[in-house]
Amino acid sequence: MKKICLLILSTCILLSCDSDDNTNREPGSLELRFENKIGSENLILGTPFTNSSNEQYVVNELKYIISNITLTRKDGSQFIYPVADSYAVVNEEESSSKMITLTNIDAGTYDRITFGFGVDPTKYPIESGTLNFVPTAEEAGMLWSWSAGYKFIKMEGTYTPENGTESNDFVIHVGSHGANLDNYKEIELAIGEDIKINSATASSKIISFDVSQVFNGANTIRLEDKADIQVDPINAPKIAQNIQAAFSIN
Amino acid sequence: MKKYIYIISIFVFIIGCSSDNDGGESAVDDDYTEIPEEVSNNLLNLQIPSNFPAPTYDISQNPPTEKGFELGKKLFYDGKLSSTGVISCGFCHIQEFSFTHHTHITSHGVNGRIGTRNAQPLQNLAFAQDFNWDGAASFLDAQPIIPITAEDEMNESISNVLRKLQEDENYPILFAQAFGTEGVTSERMFKALSQFMIMMVAGNSKFDKWQRGESVTFTTDEEAGRSIFEAKCSSCHAGTLQTDHSFRNNGLPIDPEFNDIGRERVTGSPEDNRKFKVPSLRNIDTTFPYMHDGRFRTLRDVLDFYTNGMVNSPTLDAQFRNADGTIGLEISNTEKEQLIAFLKTLTDNDFLLDQRFSEF
Helix, strand or coil: CHHHHHHHHHHHHHHHCCCCCCCCCCCEEEEEEEEEEECCEECCCCCEEECCCCCEEEEEEEEEEEEEEEEEECCCCEEECCHHHCCEEEECCCHHHHEEEEEEECCEEEEEEEEEECCCCCCCCCCCCHHHCHHHHHHCCCECCCCCCEEEEEEEEEEECCCCCCCEEEEEEEECECCCECCCEEEEEEEEEEEEECCCCEEEEEEEEEHHHHCECCCECCCCCCCEECCCCCHHHHHHHHHHCCEEEC | CHHHHHHHHHHHHHHHHHHCCHHHCCCECCCCECCCCCCCCCECCCCCCCCCCCCCCCHHHCCCEHHHHHHHHHHHCCHHHCCCCCCCHHHHCEHHHCCECCCCCCCECHHHCECCCCCCCCCCHHHCCCECCCCCECCCCCCCHHHHHCCCCCCCCHHHHHHHHHHCCCHHHHHHHHHCCCCCCHHHHHHHHHHHHHCCCCCCCHHHHHHCCCCCCCCHHHHHHHHHHHHHCCCCCCCCCCCCCCEEECCCCCCCCCCCCECHHHHCCHHHCCEEECCCCCCHHHCCCECCCCCECCHHHHHHHHHHCCCCCCCECHHHECCCCCECCCCCHHHHHHHHHHHHCCCCHHHHCCHHHCCC
16 A cells, blocks of 8 residues: 555656756665764764763764655755655664665755654654554664653763763663653754766765764753753753754765 | 545455455465455444544544454454463453453563553543553554563563564464555554554443433432532543543552652653543443552542542642642542442443454
């Protein structure tokens, strides 16, 4: 049934877009590579870094959920990637998970990409196609068992407070729970140089996630104040806001 | 549009499989599943009682069908959904008791593990808002994730359940019959469970008939109980379904064994400490024990608690605070008996005995 929907949908879309000036109108693909960074360096699991509160931290695990990918052309028209196929868990430990290949994208020249951090809880779970994402999220440990919700980011490791000598564990699980605590964020990135997509061109873009901004963004998160941030109506939204600004594209 | 596609696909499906042979044998091959011929799958009519509110469940997204409902029912009563293969949804949700775990204070799970909360009744779920005592699930379609994966309940992973269903002799055929194409997916599993559960409408109690102006009369006690209920209970137990869907702290003393923080677990907010869902009182006479932890055996115990047992705490619902500084409700012994007489009019025996939902 979905296949039929998709077929009809893509046919409609194919027939309706004719404003681009490319000669090749066959749908193409785009490869998105996610790179997790600390500032300009690559994040290395198990290696210490320092945050702006002079805390030394080591990330041992980093996973996050990406969803709802949309590409926008200069004229504002959009290609919405099939929502149910847009959910992915980016896992630092697994290089294949850091490469998301979008296929069957309408031909065109795009200058902006939009995606979600987490799972949009406002959408009915059937409509948003998340119910088929459940096993993937579960296998990655991104599901709470006591709550029918997702961990949008799972970041765990150890830290040593400023002037401290002993290292302690930190746990950051930010998600949304029930209908009240919504930490889903939409991220829009302008693509510096436009991407042309059609069947003849293999396009690829790197999206960087600056992990240091989890702690040092619009909000400062000091692990010594709170090192276990899970169902936390105060700190979790701050982290989500920091994360929203931590992505860039090149 | 989805509905159309759905109908079209059923149509195509029906036509498409008329050419199969094998005389209806549901033989399973290693490579593909053969769909038995002439399988029709009619839409079911979800009958909404005229005194009911509009459904909260978006039925257009998942219209119940005969085969979807049957699949949901089979899943509901199948121990495969648990890690040990013996604990089904129906193990803790028993129909005669409005799908609660009768006599069990808190529910039991795999290997005799004991949970911390009293299994809630399953009825009128198409009209509910938030699920579980603390609202940990916002949507019915995602709710089964909790009992299936919780350690003290079914202790299984969704991926494993899917594997077991995919390897089963019958499920791939039943999924195809219910959804028109092959594929055992988690979305379909949740949809089928929802289709079974949203059909569970308990709306034919004496109270319903009275509300609809059908030919029933309340006894003197029932009628007196109804007035007391209106005056003293209905600000929270509001409307036809006796719930305003809110979460409130009703002053239960903390049970140190569980130290259940209630809604706070979901929102992380201290303001929600010890708050639990205001339950619907439908079929309440059949669902003992009572409260989120099943601490009370009888309705009388519950009413005695509201008059003499409540304890104060910062999040205690304001409605229980009296002008003179005391807390609790004032209900006389006679009034309690009358209230219980009224509460018994909320029992819908047609629902409790409805063969459509029954395991055997």
